[in-house]
């Protein structure tokens with residue numbers, strides 16, 4: 004593509020690896036903070052067959068802020084970003100006929116050497132949860148740790164707790180005992196008090212609607228045994244109790260999920276939250292066990308994805324845009 008700019012005519016064309024590589028590298032060196040990039044190949048035998056590849060890049064990213072007080076006491080605190088050099092491993096692949104011969108490991112090791120030489124602070128990779136070869140390679144052989152910080156969620160002051168339902172008669176012998184020998188049926192959920200961070204309010208409802216809503220609450224209070232659904236007070240600021248980490252197993256799990264939701268409802272009242280909400284996958288096995296009003300629920304979100312690069316993210320899922328949705332999802336309550 005050519006754009007007429009007189010003597011400074013701009014031409015956009017494909018990279019010619021042989022001719023352009025040194026000049027492109029020079030350009031990258033000149034641009035401060037531009038990602039450094041390396042691609043390695045594993046060659047084998049007299050025919051120099053390419054049996055593996057790995058790509059990596061290093062970027063400078065901000066990972067926090069530092070507050071510094073200037074010399075003049077009256078001036079405001081200065082916020083300085085803390086930066087780190089983060090390395091990414093991308094597109095590691097070994098030809099299927101040459102797997103399990105140590106080639107993947109050697110490629111990762113060589114890439115890490117280059118990361119270190121170039122001052123990278125961390126190396127990072129992402130793979131699908133069910134990609135056992137890749138996870139084993141990175142966690143067992145290369146000492147990467149999964150970066151899902153569930154501990155930080157659980158320890159957060161907004162986390163009200165994690166609740167487990169088991170049948171009457173089950174004797175609790177501690178977490179290890181539960182994990183190694185779980186009962187036939189159990190259910191689990193955690194609750195997060197969003198009210199501490201924000202409140203919501205429904206505005207613009209007609210007077211008639213407000214009146215009907217109030218009437219349902221009055222009837223429910225006066226005649227609770229009728230179990231008439233009452234519309235919560237949402238026309239003035241109200242808080243949410245968000246349920247996440249829903250799970251369970253066994254023939255009685257659905258009933259237990261319903262019981263846990265009832266418990267969460269009572270907790271929400273105690274915390275002064277007006278509404279209990281959760282988000283689950285459309286195929287979540289316990290979805291129907293969660294008491295909900297259809298009218299107040301969005302049955303399904305539509306997630307749209309566009310694949311920008313043809314040779315990225317090619318684990319066992321292949322093309323992510325064509326992969327089937329997962330049965331359950333974990334919604335990080337901090338992002339809710």
Ligand SMILES: CC(C)(COP(=O)(O)OP(=O)(O)OC[C@H]1O[C@@H](n2cnc3c(N)ncnc32)[C@H](O)[C@@H]1OP(=O)(O)O)[C@@H](O)C(=O)NCCC(=O)NCCS
Pocket residue numbers: 094095096097098101102103104105106107108109128129130134135136137139140141143144317318319
């Ligand atoms: C993941 C992959 C690169 C591994 O390459 P490889 O050359 O076969 O790996 P190595 O021979 O170096 O194996 C190193 C370690 O990885 C783990 N591993 C590799 N393949 C494994 C498998 N099929 N099952 C379980 N663990 C496996 C093992 O811990 C192995 O050590 P060990 O052989 O001493 O038990 C290769 O399977 C591949 O190309 N997969 C498809 C693309 C992909 O998923 N890439 C990763 C994206 S990040």
